[in-house]
Amino acid sequence: xxxxxxxxxxxxxxxxxxxxxxxxxxxxxxxxxxxxxxxxxxxxxxxxxxxxxxxxxxxxxxxxxxxxxxxxxxxxxxxxxxxxxxxxxxxxxxxxxxxxxxxxxxxxxxxxxxxxxxxxxxxxxxxxxxxxxxxxxxxxxxxxxxxxxxxxxxxxxxxxxxxxxxxxxxxxxxxxxxxxxxxxxxxxxxxxxxxxxxxxxxxxxxxxxxxxxxxxxxxxxxxxxxxxxxxxxxxxx
Amino acid sequence: xxxxxxxxxxxxxxxxxxxxxxxxxxxxxxxxxxxxxxxxxxxxxxxxxxxxxxxxxxxxxxxxxxxxxxxxxxxxxxxxxxxxxxxxxxxxxxxxxxxxxxxxxxxxxxxxxxxxxxxxxxxxxxxxxxxxxxxxxxxxxxxxxxxxxxxxxxxxxxxxxxxxxxxxxxxxxxxxxxxxxxxxxxxxxxxxxxxxxxxxxxxxxxxxxxxxxxxxxxxxxxxxxxxxxxxxxxxxxxxxxxxxxxxxxxxxxxxxxxxxxxxxxxxxxxxxxxxxxxxxxxxxxxxxxxxxxxxxxxxxxxxxxxxxxxxxxxxxxxxxxxxxxxxxxxxxxxxxxxxxxxxxxxxxxxxxxxxxxxxxxxxxxxxxxxxxxxxxxxxxxxxxxxxxxxxxxxxxxxxxxxxxxxxxxxxxxxxxxxxxxxxxxxxxxxxxxxxxxxxxxxxxxxxxxxxxxxxxxxxxxxxxxxxxxxxxxxxxxxxxxxxxxxxxxxxxxxxxxxxxxxxxxxxxxxxxxxxxxxxxxxxxxxxxxxxxxxxxxxxxxxxxxxxxxxxxxxxxxxxxxxxxxxxxxxxxxxxxxxxxxxxxxxxxxxxxxxxxxxxxxxxxxxxxxxxxxxxxxxxxxxxxx
Numbered sequence: 001x002x003x004x005x006x007x008x009x010x011x012x013x014x015x016x017x018x019x020x021x022x023x024x025x026x027x028x029x030x031x032x033x034x035x036x037x038x039x040x041x042x043x044x045x046x047x048x049x050x051x052x053x054x055x056x057x058x059x060x061x062x063x064x065x066x067x068x069x070x071x072x073x074x075x076x077x078x079x080x081x082x083x084x085x086x087x088x089x090x091x092x093x094x095x096x097x098x099x100x101x102x103x104x105x106x107x108x109x110x111x112x113x114x115x116x117x118x119x120x121x122x123x124x125x126x127x128x129x130x131x132x133x134x135x136x137x138x139x140x141x142x143x144x145x146x147x148x149x150x151x152x153x154x155x156x157x158x159x160x161x162x163x164x165x166x167x168x169x170x171x172x173x174x175x176x177x178x179x180x181x182x183x184x185x186x187x188x189x190x191x192x193x194x195x196x197x198x199x200x201x202x203x204x205x206x207x208x209x210x211x212x213x214x215x216x217x218x219x220x221x222x223x224x225x226x227x228x229x230x231x232x233x234x235x236x237x
Numbered sequence: 238x239x240x241x242x243x244x245x246x247x248x249x250x251x252x253x254x255x256x257x258x259x260x261x262x263x264x265x266x267x268x269x270x271x272x273x274x275x276x277x278x279x280x281x282x283x284x285x286x287x288x289x290x291x292x293x294x295x296x297x298x299x300x301x302x303x304x305x306x307x308x309x310x311x312x313x314x315x316x317x318x319x320x321x322x323x324x325x326x327x328x329x330x331x332x333x334x335x336x337x338x339x340x341x342x343x344x345x346x347x348x349x350x351x352x353x354x355x356x357x358x359x360x361x362x363x364x365x366x367x368x369x370x371x372x373x374x375x376x377x378x379x380x381x382x383x384x385x386x387x388x389x390x391x392x393x394x395x396x397x398x399x400x401x402x403x404x405x406x407x408x409x410x411x412x413x414x415x416x417x418x419x420x421x422x423x424x425x426x427x428x429x430x431x432x433x434x435x436x437x438x439x440x441x442x443x444x445x446x447x448x449x450x451x452x453x454x455x456x457x458x459x460x461x462x463x464x465x466x467x468x469x470x471x472x473x474x475x476x477x478x479x480x481x482x483x484x485x486x487x488x489x490x491x492x493x494x495x496x497x498x499x500x501x502x503x504x505x506x507x508x509x510x511x512x513x514x515x516x517x518x519x520x521x522x523x524x525x526x527x528x529x530x531x532x533x534x535x536x537x538x539x540x541x542x543x544x545x546x547x548x549x550x551x552x553x554x555x556x557x558x559x560x561x562x563x564x565x566x567x568x569x570x571x572x573x574x575x576x577x578x579x580x581x582x583x584x585x586x587x588x589x590x591x592x593x594x595x596x597x598x599x600x601x602x603x604x605x606x607x608x609x610x611x612x613x614x615x616x617x618x619x620x621x622x623x624x625x626x627x628x629x630x631x632x633x634x635x636x637x638x639x640x641x642x643x644x645x646x647x648x649x650x651x652x653x654x655x656x657x658x659x660x661x662x663x664x665x666x667x668x669x670x671x672x673x674x675x676x677x678x679x680x681x682x683x684x685x686x687x688x689x690x691x692x693x694x695x696x697x698x699x700x701x702x703x704x705x706x707x708x709x710x711x712x713x714x715x716x717x718x719x720x721x722x723x724x725x726x727x728x729x730x731x732x733x734x735x736x737x738x739x740x741x742x743x744x745x746x747x748x749x750x751x752x753x754x755x756x757x758x759x760x761x762x763x764x765x766x767x768x769x770x771x772x773x774x775x776x777x778x779x780x781x782x783x784x785x786x787x788x789x790x791x792x793x794x795x796x797x798x799x800x801x802x803x804x805x806x807x808x809x810x811x812x813x814x815x816x817x818x819x820x821x822x823x824x825x826x827x828x829x830x831x832x833x834x835x836x837x838x839x840x841x842x843x844x845x846x847x848x849x850x851x852x853x854x855x856x857x858x859x860x861x862x
Contacts, residue, residue: 056414080420088418094411101404108420113401150419 005068007032007189008053008158013062015045015052022048024213025062030158035180035190037204037221039197041231045213046193047089050162053191054086055079066158080109085156089163089193091143095136099127102135102146109154120149123179141172148179159183159190165199177203197228242373244494245487247448250379252486253386254445258463259470259478260393261437265314266472267397268406268430271322271333272644274596275340277460279317279435280442281453282344283310285352287443288359288451298362306439314435315428322431323424331594334647335779338596338772345453354453361447382444389437390479396433397475406430454769461655462489464648465514485513511655518649519637537785537829537836539707545786549697552790556693560686568685569757570797575692576753578793581778582699582786583746586706588775589784591739592719594647596771597654601627601744603766604657605751607667610674610761615681620695620752627748628741635740654768662763673762676755692753696793699746700786706742715739773799782832791832 006029015023022045030036040046051057053064055076064071066084080086093102103120107113121128124145130138135146144164151159161180165173181203184190194200201207201221209217209227217227262276273279283305291301321336361378368375397403405421406429417423441463442456449455462485469481492506505512540548556575560568580602587593605623612619634653641649663670682688706712714735718725726732755761777796782788 054418056417076414076417077420077422080418086418088415092412092415092418094408094415096411097404097408101408104401105405105408105416105419105421107401108405110420 005032006030006065007067008191009063009065010049010053011063011065013049013052013059013064015048015057016060017048021060022213023052023059026210026213026215028208028215028218030189030191031206032189033184033187034205035184035192035203037197037200037207038191038193038210039200039207039224039228040195040210042195044210046195046210047162048213049210050086050088050160050191050193054084054160056086077108083110083155083157084160085109085151085154085158086160087147087151087162087164089166091140092147093135093138093143095134097135098132099135099138099146100131103127103149103153106150106154109150109156111154116150116153119153120146123152124149141168144168144172144176148176151183152179156188159188160193161190162193163195164192165194165196173199201225240494244490246373246375246379247493248487248490249483250382250486251445251448251489252483253383254441254448255459255462255466255486256386256479256482257389257437257444258441258460259466259482260389260475261434261441262460262463262467263470263472263475263478264393264397264406264430264437265434266467268409269318269322269427270410271337272472272648273340273434274334274337274460275344276434276438276463277442277457278341278344279310279313280438280445280459281456282348283313283435283439284359284442284446284451284456285348287439287446288357289352292357292359302443305443306436310435310439311432314431314433317435318428318431319424323427331588331592331643331647334594334596334644335776339776339780341457342773342776345457348453357451359443359446359451378444378447385440385444386479386482389440390475393433394475402426402429458655458769461514461651462486462510464651465510465517468514468517468645468648481513481517485510488513505660508656508659511652511659514652515637515649515656518641518645518652537782537833539704542704545701545704548787549701552697553690553693557690560689565685568689570801571794572685572689572692572757573754574794574797575689575696575790576750576757576793577774577796578696578790579692579699579750579753580747580774581781581783581789581792581796582696582703583743583750584775584778584783585703585786585789586712586715586746587739587743588779590707590712590715590719591736593736593739594650594775595740595743596647596651596775597657597768598743598747598774599766599771600654600657600768601631601747602751602754603662603761603763604630604744605748606676606755606761606766607662607674607751608748609679609752609755610676611666613677615677615679615756617680619677620679620749623752624745624749627751628745630748631744632737632741634744635737651768654771658763658766658768662766668761668763671763673760674755675760676752676758678759679753679756682756688757692757695749695753696790699749700789703746703786711735711738780830782830784829785832785836787835788830788832791835792830 008030010026010028013023013026014021026045026049028036028038028049038046038049048057052059055071055074055078059072066079066082071079074082076086094105097105100117103117104113106116121131126142127146127149130142135143138146151161164176164180168176177199180190180192184203192200192204197207204221206219207217207221207224208215209224209231211231217224258276258280262273265271265273265276286309287301287305290296290304291298296304317340321340322333361376362381363377366377368377368380395403397407405416406426408416408419408421409423409426413423416426442459445459446456449459462482465485466478466482469484470476470478489506489509492509496506556571559571563571580598583601584595584598587595604627608623608626609619612622634650637649662668668674678688680691682691714725714730717728718730718732718735722732754765758765774796777792777799778789781792781795783792
């Protein structure tokens, strides 16, 4: 396999909330067109890492590179316009806007609104039925579909997803991960953060395990399985 | 019949003006969740600017309008958003209110400094060209006002419903961070919404000036009507806001025409916006308790009893020295400072501990002063009666407001203050119409020096009481309620009664101060307690530190010094308002005010609370396992 430069790369990244440091020197790379699963227990710093990578939080030390450019100082909205799509933890929709209005806002990333609506409604007919409804009144799964519709229709180069499965039924989680796999097949590079590993590992090319703000294992999904079992089934956590 | 038609037209015109103002208010609120108390003040300053350019400098009307509404006001709005509001996106309602109150005080100060008070008139647009309409006269200005309201409402509705920018402005309220992840420039969006809001305030100010006159306070208070209309639309619905504004304009106009101009109801006309606001607040459906809202206010440390007694003795001792060493006028000023300090202490349990904002604290002071005056006795028991009467009124305010929360509660105190100003204080059992009352010197202490010692003792006594309250079980309720109302409700606390009690207590302390104030002045009038003076009071209380007794004393002395400065060194006086305004901006960062800076000075090292010590170590990698 030809070695290519990773599209997203974190080098010795430190990050802190006030005086509380959460990431103590993280190195992580997402190769072009691959799915990387970032796993780890509660409070390991997974969400923080995603925030640093997407420009929502500044690293206190270290470097973030996207597509070869140094992006430590780039704001989150500029990154979004440059082709980075971030779906944060929880229901990442605007509850007091309608489904259509939510989708129209996705056009800030660059794609025309008509095209976004067309792609979203084609892939999720449920959303078309609910087009005029407030997003807050949708079920959890439908809201996550709405969030994924943005990733599908704006054609990002890099996709960052946080806790896709949180609070959702297994069938819906499966459907969402199918979409991740389909997106990866079109060449999108993806970083998925998950606390529950199975669904993510099934689609991932690589996996990293984050514990106490440090990456303790990185490699093929099979290779990190041992690390994970000690982590989740006892041992030093 | 012609009279009715004329009144209807006048009502529609006023209502249209309110609608323009209210539309701007709703826009800024629904896109930034900051309720702009200074909305009317922006309109006021812009109306003055309009006068300056078009009447004083003689620029053509169209050019002036374009400059003021199209350029200066939006820039002002954007600048205000940039330097004052941006840090407040996640601040509690109380902090956002106080910062906009600061802006209001600042703008009035600026207007008074630039345009000293003289008679000014602004001619209506196309003066002289009137139309006849079925016996009533309609001026072109009236038609323009109505047209402006319709266009503004339609444009706002279109902006927020159909354009991507408008949708994004609404999205910013739901989740600003997420909107940035969508790729929208969020800071530009809020600057835009504040710019448009300010432009609408300016337009409303200019349109209404021929009706209300060019006055600092009337134009600023005009915003009360805009509030009422906006609340009718629950601060979100533009169509309802528009309907509310027209109804309000009409009812005011009919009241002018048909209510008696003398007797008990004469004050009613001026009170209509306040009544309307009350009604709208009570009838509008309320938001549910919000769950999981963490307000990161870390209070200042509460001193122990000995320490508090020590500082109390120090304060009384200092007052005693000052009483004998300094001339009588200085004693009087210091007394006033202590009395203001007690009024600010009344805000400590309410605002500092409880997180509720009262915009009409001086009204309770007035109730206390009236009580002592009517009792006519110098006995210290009169002070207790004053406290009791004010507490009763305070409970009465809190009762109808039981269902209200945060912002709505604060607005209802504003409506209450205005009602008292216009109706109750003017009644014969209070001050009477433009009247004044003689108040006996408490304890018969005629010497100014003795009175100073009395006020110092009273301040220390109330301060110790407030600290004791903080250390009690009830004090912990208050803090818990501020931090998480929903959490307290699930623990079985009765939120409503706790709230009524805290309002009554706070009003009682203010009434107590009112008795002392009356005794100091010996003659008091309704103007001493008017609503407008409550705003700088609240502002200084919060700037100085509304979570501590020290802050209250500091704030009281500052409030006393302000007018002294303004009269003796006029240049500094105007500047002082600016400084307060700027200081209020800092509140977004530290709600404990100046007092907490003082506390920090007294320490060798920065305050080390439990988590920062532990985690400070962890970050160096020593404690991490």
